Amino acid sequence: MREVVAGAVISAGRLLLARRTYPPEVAGLWELPGGKVEPGETRGGALERELAEELGIEVAAGEQIGVGVPLREDLSLVALAATLVAGDPRPTEHSAVCWVDADALRQMAAAGELVPADAVWLDDLAGLLT
Numbered sequence: 001m002r003e004v005v006a007g008a009v010i011s012a013g014r015l016l017l018a019r020r021t022y023p024p025e026v027a028g029l030w031e032l033p034g035g036k037v038e039p040g041e042t043r044g045g046a047l048e049r050e051l052a053e054e055l056g057i058e059v060a061a062g063e064q065i066g067v068g069v070p071l072r073e074d075l076s077l078v079a080l081a082a083t084l085v086a087g088d089p090r091p092t093e094h095s096a097v098c099w100v101d102a103d104a105l106r107q108m109a110a111a112g113e114l115v116p117a118d119a120v121w122l123d124d125l126a127g128l129l130t
């Protein structure tokens with residue numbers, strides 16, 4: 001069983017989203033950025049590494065947000081809150097990043113612009129932004 005950890009990075013009352021480029025099913029949709037937890041890593045350590053690699057930012061990982069979401073038989077997804085410590089996100093693997101407030105997040109979810117797994121956390125995320 002492997003885990004993917006995604007970060008709810010909040011800065012100045014806004015949530016960081018990143019637009020995926022692959023696989024085709026989710027290309028163009030927005031997600032909480034993250035990646036797979038490697039053997040021997042903590043969830044928080046994996047998130048801090050992935051966001052440094054993918055976006056060039058330093059974050060401090062915090063508590064889990066919402067429920068875990070099964071992605072496949074052997075893969076599940078968890079979200080952690082994270083605070084931005086340093087840097088301005090510059091995507092290397094994503095096509096774009098944006099910062100959203102609760103209203104914008106809800107509008108994107110209603111328009112089907114979030115990756116399906118992350119849409120499960122809509123109320124949890126909106127709650128952090130109000």
Ligand code: CDP
Pocket residue numbers: 004005006023026031032033034035036071077115117118
């Ligand atoms: O790059 P790495 O293989 O470590 O991870 P990834 O490709 O970013 O994510 C692995 C899987 O988790 C993919 O199927 C993503 O679609 C999914 N994922 C997700 O559903 N929501 C996220 N916030 C992050 C990843």
